[in-house]
Amino acid sequence: MSEAPHREVLVTGIGLVSSLGEGLDQHWSALTAEGGPRPVVDTERFAPYPVHPIVELDFNQQIPKRGDQRQMEPWQRIGTYAAGLALDNAGIKDMPAVLERTDMIVAAGGGERDVEVDSAVLTDLLSTNDAGRLLNERLSSDLRPTLFLAQLPNLLAGNISIVHKVTGSSRTFMGEEAAGIDAVRTAHARVASGQSEICLVGGSYNAERLDMLLLFELGRYLWRDDWLPVWDRLARGSGMITGSMGAFLVLESPGHAEARGATAVARLDAVVSDRCTRGPGAAADTARRQLEMMRSRLGAGRTAVFSGATGAEPATSEERSYLTDVLAGDGGMLVRAPASLIGHGLEAQFPALVSLAALTASRGKLYPATDSTGLETGSDESVDQILVNLWGHWRGEGMALVSRAG
Template identity: 75%
Template structure:
């Protein structure tokens, strides 16, 4: 689905945390480091699965009450922290007159399991004469009896509202990569159509959890070997490497931004979302349509780059690589970057993080060095004008966005 925009949508604030660092300056410094970007990978804690761990954060900076921190799971703390950074970056932190009418759209996953409790219960079940009775007894003590895990995504928006006083309308989307795509799409559509003047949108993901690694392993999605860039994993069967991250954007109408004297980081020109059963060629057909809709209005002189959220999981990543390479062959001035090579894959947070990094790149008017030497990623040392963000989910969901300079 897509909506025809009626007015420009500005990105006036970005909050971003990942394995590369905290905030825009640290991320840009890491991406532009001498010798090219270098990933931060934890190979030991969850062996044989590599993980991109979150940079060390002082949560007190954005979540000052320790009581608030204690009642949040890790992914909620990450998201609440990134949301506060975005509000700070937009210049509206503690501006209750603005926050009271700031809409919020959050992409979130399910709640985190208590691994120690689950493991102990499974061990006890093996020796129990009546496993059903044992489970019922433990529900009243060890296990959470009152909160269905799928209800927990709403708690991220609730915590952001409580901690940062964002009290406009609130929506939470759940559904892996598609949730992040649709959250940004909906926020863009609301601002573009005049339904919202300012909106906080984003998501977070904690990759450092055994329950999610087990889930992905059961689906045969994970990469088990030493870290390799996304495209270079394909010749060895593919696989995703998850990454902890939080990414939030403040989207705003030009009139509202001008009224409060805000300086935008970039402009979000359009967002598209689609979904198919992933039959042969179906995802490519959706991506081709999205590309034609978003890029058709650009002039021949526009210098375009692509930030791909390719996961590494097969067969989707190989199909996406063929599609993106066809774009490069059609126009040799389109360099590609598989951003997951450097920050990992963050599911619901991945698309907001890609848009955030695209905004950062267009604000500087340049790219960073290729993230691998497979030949899929061109040099890209020339200046860029726009970045096309693409995101194919590891299982379902295809999205695209076009990010342009603010001016």
């Protein structure tokens, strides 16, 4: 767990796509809709597992070449689209001199399984007495090298570079929620320390895929009922609802932003990350240490907490206790769990939470609560800072502090 030398880091661009919409205005409209925010949930396609599907996107708007679109899997298209939105929002989409100096850090998982091939192999294995020989034969004949290469996580960074001409340094992090946390932490540290003047950072996730739902179901992580907010699920069991999303931020030094006349959406004050054993109380102890590292950055204004709680146990119950015991007595911080509305997006979750925090800080008020358990309170409350707290469903703990710019 570490913190970079501090120089102010501005968020000058955000590209966010999820089940709630595309871009900042659509997300804010959905979050502050009359009667309170309402999730978009698909309960039919993957029953009994609900998912938050990606909003319908016209990929031509950010990926104009159909050939580029065809060679990308859905998670790559979502990420490349969100990255383009962030560059547009930052005002550098058509500035080659800036793009060639823009560093890029991406958090991504592997590509999708070929479900038809997997099903055929498993079916054949049921009718053979020599499973090893059959498996070797099918793997050598059915799996193509191009299929494997298309699944590499750094292909998302490559596609962003090709499509959007972002040609500074490039790094890719892989490893579920921790990858997203460390991607943002590294980008912040580079700008804060002077190693980078401008950086594009984020990730993407496609939740609408059978292979990942199978993986999480085998670990007993999924919710198998009608939609409920994260905290409400604890009374009826546990489980996460995954969500398709892409989230990218442009982080920039004040001097670089001023030189090109950019206006900041928000300020990213600090990011810390860690990985504990997840024994009883271990994640809460980690969060307490991370909060102490944030103390000097907490201002006099109202601070809210965006929890990355997934609904999966035992992490969600432990985090609820931590939020109640620690943060309730810390100036009465107001809590929100955005996963109730956009779902859980693994590598993309931390960039998405930071994006929503920056959006909220820029508007200066909190969106209405969604749960009925009493943890989330207040509506239309004024806020100056957002503390993002994410514990991965299995491993990885991170925290970020986002403030209103200026």
